[in-house]
Amino acid sequence: MPIYEYICEKCNERFSLLQSMQAREKDAKCPKCLSKNVKKVMSSFCCSSGLGNDFSPSIPSSGFTGGG
Numbered sequence: 001m002p003i004y005e006y007i008c009e010k011c012n013e014r015f016s017l018l019q020s021m022q023a024r025e026k027d028a029k030c031p032k033c034l035s036k037n038v039k040k041v042m043s044s045f046c047c048s049s050g051l052g053n054d055f056s057p058s059i060p061s062s063g064f065t066g067g068g
């Protein structure tokens, strides 16, 4: 079960909820002020460590096309 992170727009409380995939955003509630005015935030699932730029532009060696 994924953990979703929410931010309360009322008191700016940041909390995480363990919800199923079918869970809706409206089911979330701020544990602090019990407000339902919360916004889902994207948790950083992707691991971003280091600046490894392994992408190198490779030019396809295609034949010369064109001509007049």
Ligand SMILES: [Zn+2]
Pocket: 008, 009, 010, 011, 012, 013, 030, 031, 032, 033, 034, 035
């Ligand atoms: Zn709140």
